[in-house]
Amino acid sequence: MSETLAHHDEHRDDEGSKLGIWLFIFTELLFFGGLFVTYAVYRHANSQAFHLAGEQLDVTIGTINTVILLISSMTIAMSITAMQKKDKRATLILIGITLVLALVFLVNKYFEWSAKIEHGIWPGSPLLEELGRGDTLFFGLYYFMTGLHALHIIIGMVLIVVIYVRVQKDKITHDNYQLLENGGLYWHLVDLIWIFLFPLFYLIA
Amino acid sequence: MSSNPKEHTEYKSYLEEDGGRKGIYKWILSTDHKRIGLLYLYSMMGWFIIGVVLGLLMKLELIAPGQTLMGAQTYNATFTVHGVIMIFLIVIPGLPAVFGNFMLPIQIGAKDVFFPRLNLFSWYIYVLGGILVIISLFGNGAPDTGWTFYAPYSFKTGTNMLPAALGAFVLGFSSILTGLNFIVTIHRMRAPGMTWFKMPLFPWTLYGTGWIQLLATPVVGITLLMVAGERILGIGFFDPAKGGDPLLYQHLFWIYSHPAVYIMILPAMGAISEIIPTFAKKTIFGYRAIVFSTLAIAFVGYFVWGHHMYTSGMSGAALWAFSLLTFLVAIPSAIKVFNWISTMHQGSITTEVPFLWAASFIFIFMIGGLTGLVLGSLATDVHVHDTAFVVAHFHFIVFGGVGFAFFGAIHYWFPKMFGRKYDKNWAKTGWITFFVGFVSLYGPMFYLGIKGMPRRYFDYLPEFHGPNIISTLGALVMITGFVIILVNLINSARNGEKTTEKNPWGGTNLEWQVATPPPLENFDEIPTIEKATYKYD
Numbered sequence: 057m058s059e060t061l062a063h064h065d066e067h068r069d070d071e072g073s074k075l076g077i078w079l080f081i082f083t084e085l086l087f088f089g090g091l092f093v094t095y096a097v098y099r100h101a102n103s104q105a106f107h108l109a110g111e112q113l114d115v116t117i118g119t120i121n122t123v124i125l126l127i128s129s130m131t132i133a134m135s136i137t138a139m140q141k142k143d144k145r146a147t148l149i150l151i152g153i154t155l156v157l158a159l160v161f162l163v164n165k166y167f168e169w170s171a172k173i174e175h176g177i178w179p180g181s182p183l184l185e186e187l188g189r190g191d192t193l194f195f196g197l198y199y200f201m202t203g204l205h206a207l208h209i210i211i212g213m214v215l216i217v218v219i220y221v222r223v224q225k226d227k228i229t230h231d232n233y234q235l236l237e238n239g240g241l242y243w244h245l246v247d248l249i250w251i252f253l254f255p256l257f258y259l260i261a
Numbered sequence: 262m263s264s265n266p267k268e269h270t271e272y273k274s275y276l277e278e279d280g281g282r283k284g285i286y287k288w289i290l291s292t293d294h295k296r297i298g299l300l301y302l303y304s305m306m307g308w309f310i311i312g313v314v315l316g317l318l319m320k321l322e323l324i325a326p327g328q329t330l331m332g333a334q335t336y337n338a339t340f341t342v343h344g345v346i347m348i349f350l351i352v353i354p355g356l357p358a359v360f361g362n363f364m365l366p367i368q369i370g371a372k373d374v375f376f377p378r379l380n381l382f383s384w385y386i387y388v389l390g391g392i393l394v395i396i397s398l399f400g401n402g403a404p405d406t407g408w409t410f411y412a413p414y415s416f417k418t419g420t421n422m423l424p425a426a427l428g429a430f431v432l433g434f435s436s437i438l439t440g441l442n443f444i445v446t447i448h449r450m451r452a453p454g455m456t457w458f459k460m461p462l463f464p465w466t467l468y469g470t471g472w473i474q475l476l477a478t479p480v481v482g483i484t485l486l487m488v489a490g491e492r493i494l495g496i497g498f499f500d501p502a503k504g505g506d507p508l509l510y511q512h513l514f515w516i517y518s519h520p521a522v523y524i525m526i527l528p529a530m531g532a533i534s535e536i537i538p539t540f541a542k543k544t545i546f547g548y549r550a551i552v553f554s555t556l557a558i559a560f561v562g563y564f565v566w567g568h569h570m571y572t573s574g575m576s577g578a579a580l581w582a583f584s585l586l587t588f589l590v591a592i593p594s595a596i597k598v599f600n601w602i603s604t605m606h607q608g609s610i611t612t613e614v615p616f617l618w619a620a621s622f623i624f625i626f627m628i629g630g631l632t633g634l635v636l637g638s639l640a641t642d643v644h645v646h647d648t649a650f651v652v653a654h655f656h657f658i659v660f661g662g663v664g665f666a667f668f669g670a671i672h673y674w675f676p677k678m679f680g681r682k683y684d685k686n687w688a689k690t691g692w693i694t695f696f697v698g699f700v701s702l703y704g705p706m707f708y709l710g711i712k713g714m715p716r717r718y719f720d721y722l723p724e725f726h727g728p729n730i731i732s733t734l735g736a737l738v739m740i741t742g743f744v745i746i747l748v749n750l751i752n753s754a755r756n757g758e759k760t761t762e763k764n765p766w767g768g769t770n771l772e773w774q775v776a777t778p779p780p781l782e783n784f785d786e787i788p789t790i791e792k793a794t795y796k797y798d
Contacts, residue, residue: 069375069449072375072445072448072449072450073375073376073445075444075445075449076375076376076441076442076445079441079444079445079475080441082475082476083441083476083478083479084479086479086480087479087480087482087483089480090479090483090484090487090513090516091487094487094498094509094513097506098504098506101504102504179490179494179495179496179497180494180497185503188504189497189503189504190504192504193497193503193505196490196496196497196498196503197498199494199496200487200496200498204486
């Protein structure tokens with residue numbers, strides 16, 4: 057594939073590839089948009105049940121995860137600044153911290169989900185059927201939306217690992233760091249979606 | 262290849278430039294947008310043949326009342342798979358994936374699309390989606406939900422609908438990435454001097470389509486995932502027994518699937534806007550009006566989805582709002598028709614094959630569009646809802662519109678793409694046979710629908726027999742035409758008279774200024790654009 061690719065490496069267009077990731081972010085927002093619409097419709101129809109079900113979620117763990125994601129967004133942004141200042145070591149450390157924080161987020165999520173499942177709450181569980189329609193929908197949405205978000209965290213982590221390796225191999229440098237910036241943009245998106253999920257499930261109760 | 266310095270004394274076209282690969286690898290590993298366009302063309306051709314055979318089977322079943330060829334369940338599976346294949350594997354990727362890939366970079370004076378590897382990746386996703394659709398045919402029986410996968414039946418049916426729905430999800434991904442690629446390409450890679458309003462109209466329609474692909478497709482993606490969650494986990498999003506709302510499914514589904522109609526038709530309109538000025542030898546009438554109507558269709562088309570749901574029990578206010586918007590979206594389409602006809606007015610028309618397809622496109626599109634208004638107004642829709650009338654309407658638009666534009670486009674760009682000429686007499690015979698067959702196939706269905714024959718039944722009342730016979734005979738005539746067209750094109754692509762003529766039709770855009778067939782990176786030197794497009798002086 058060398059010729060066409062070599063050509064594109066020669067005439068690099070950072071603005072264009074940034075436009076590409078922004079368009080992809082639009083797509084992702086509408087992807088989750090469908091779920092937010094569903095949430096709004098069912099919340100409107102079952103406001104009392106959603107209110108009570110929301111109280112059963114662990115606000116502490118939710119808050120901790122929110123803080124973790126916010127910090128990770130900061131560290132990935134700082135890694136870009138470090139790269140601009142030609143500090144490879146700091147860049148790698150900051151990307152590494154981002155990865156660790158993402159992992160901690162997932163571990164927390166794991167504990168949170170297992171606690172709920174231990175209490176007999178999972179999609180289609182007998183207990184949910186007993187609790188009624190509002191709870192079924194609330195927890196259905198909860199698992200579906202946070203699960204899909206967790207999947208995005210994992211995809212983001214894979215992307216960040218790729219970026220880490222490329223920084224290490226000097227494929228991403230201070231005058232060619234568009235991939236790092238795009239990865240950062242994607243990570244902010246993952247963060248942003250959580251910023252909406254958190255109040256909708258944990259706080260509105 | 263970078264080791265191989267460019268000292269060709271002899272001209273090498275993209276078809277001869279194999280990148281050091283052999284056999285099929287020349288194709289499936291190449292990131293050349295032209296080869297990828299042809300990859301889509303060949304894959305779609307295979308799918309189209311399957312889809313046509315399924316359609317023919319349905320028409321044969323309907324040749325007489327009662328069971329003639331298949332029972333109810335088989336018929337349900339047949340129209341479902343026919344719909345899934347035709348919509349998701351053919352008309353949605355349709356013109357953008359084939360001619361968009363091939364012509365967009367050339368028409369805007371670029372060497373390739375902006376993300377060549379992503380472009381090839383999109384084709385692989387397309388193939389994966391196709392494989393999932395094939396998987397759905399085995400196991401517990403082919404899906405029988407209709408291509409719309411309406412809840413709650415879609416998660417209650419025992420048939421194998423999940424792979425088909427996931428296939429549609431995956432194909433949506435391919436479509437999104439193609440749209441994204443084209444938008445970035447158009448923004449960043451236009452040749453120097455090609456301002457937005459010097460850009461040809463086919464890229465313009467691809468641009469409008471790209472935005473719809475990007476902003477509407479994810480909605481159906483998440484909806485199909487929700488149905489999957491419903492089937493696998495029993496979540497209850499659309500299950501009334503668990504508090505879910507099936508109507509919400511319909512909303513979410515049509516939020517994508519109505520704009521999807523514009524994903525299909527806009528590039529078709531773009532191709533027609535290329536063909537007509539070339540064969541009328543006249544500057545396109547109202548270039549800007551066509552551009553703005555394209556954008557208007559893309560925008561307003563986003564807000565008319567409710568007209569698929571007039572009888573579903575929405576509120577009265579929603580009904581008239583959707584009806585009003587539906588009438589509004591007809592205006593930009595009519596503007597385009599007016600512009601094409603005005604372009605022909607006092608032009609020096611040569612009735613070459615692509616022009617015949619374009620002219621018949623306008624005829625068919627008008628019928629399809631006007632019958633769309635019958636469906637768009639509330640009172641008449643209630644009468645013909647879910648009848649053969651609806652089937653006739655959308656086949657006039659989707660098959661008559663997109664299909665005719667596709668055939669027009671392939672006859673228009675064929676010499677450029679393959680460097681060979683096709684047999685014009687056979688092409689004309691194929692066209693007239695296809696056209697006559699098409700009108701006799703779908704025309705009677707308008708009448709049947711108004712008389713009350715419902716769609717999606719393998720059987721009908723005896724009084725509907727006559728028009729159904731005409732319709733089935735029309736199908737046979739149309740398929741004869743299709744076979745003639747297909748055989749002629751395949752034969753010409755392999756053995757047709759070779760040509761290196763750059764501009765056989767006298768077109769004005771950049772694709773007619775590069776060599777035939779084009780070289781690997783299209784241009785030795787990126788051209789500078791000075792003149793507005795479609796100028797004959």
